[in-house]
Amino acid sequence: MTNGRLINGATLLLARTVRSSIYLQSLAHAGMKPERVLLYGAATDTQRPPAPVLRLPAPYGHLNGNLAAEEVLNDLGWPYIVVSSRDMATPELIARMDEIADQQFVVFSSYPGQIVPETLLARCPFIHLHSGWLPHYRGSTTMYYAMLAGDAPGVTALQVDTGIDTGRILAQAHYPLPPANCDIDYMYDNAIRGDLLAKLMDCYVLTGSLPPAQAQPGPGTSYYVIHPVLKTLALLAAGWSDDNRSRDRSPD
């Protein structure tokens, strides 16, 4: 689908990552097209899974984690701007953002570990799709911690502030446990973020505005990259077995 409903005033600021690719595919599949796309980083920054990843079962079977964001954009025929630096604070990127008129908000997908510089945050709302139910699950790899605690995976759309996962909440949804025999880090995690992004943008297109942003209710807990032993335990607790191991992707 190349011609969908236009998401007026929306800019997608995308690193060359699998997540960005999945976001684009999710919006296209939902029949929507952002007003602008800005791809940052050089072609050599393109992230690809270490080994080809399998598609997920329905409802995410349309997503292809092996396609780079730029390939998706070209396939869709969507115009996009390229900024060669992978630094979000680079003057070229800021200048490009300043050239955009009538920008209502930016949905961003960055390289790992990046935070949006304050100079960009001051320009317009930035929306982040966090894989975790806020405020309870802030930080990294929270889906696995939720599984260890017996909680369902969650995704939160939030308006970024200067903290980490502390901004005001625009939308939240719970999702089923990842199906066995799937790639979680490159596929399922991104697929459920893309799903909430599409739902949020659908709401915006229908109503002409984003939902009211709500302050997070109470203090949260921050998590850090989960140790592989705990990660394995979380997946075994979720019903995965050694049968899934050979079909999972190869180590990094």
Add this chain to the structure above:
Amino acid sequence: MTARYPFASGDPLQQRYVYSYAPFGGMALLQAWRASREATILALTTTEAVTPCDSPPESLEPRNDWLSTDTLIDQLKASLADPAPDWKRLDRLVARYEASKRLHAFQDGEGKGIRESSFTSLPSYLAFGELLVAAWRVRQHWPYLNALLKICDLLASYADRIPTSLRLRAAAVLQDEVSLLADLTKKTLP
């Protein structure tokens, strides 16, 4: 063929382990981790250090507003006996460790490690491991157990260098980690 546990060798203070995007390892990974830990515990309790390495002499003159990380760890250990332990400062120490995978000898007033100070003191990492074991027992907070696993990887990686005076303590931290994970596995897996 037995799987090899990949996070117990090398020089992780110089070349940090990458834990992100690790593939699902299944029971084979858990068995490899357990076997690796048992071998390290045995080595710590039955052999001497090959190249013992005590705390490096700290050449940096601390400023008045810096805090020694060893002192902070001692304070936090003592705080666990209080009715209201100092979780905030412990959480901050864990956050700083997770960010850099290093414990610098000194911290500034905001808990940020002084980058010019040394970060190779094995006794500091050992004391931090002991703190994490005790903290997890008081408050089952996942970041503590997660950081403990990473600290134990580090201690296992440097087991050959842990001096005689510390080897039994290091073995005890690794044994505690194994026991905590065994308890967790019993609770978590059907």
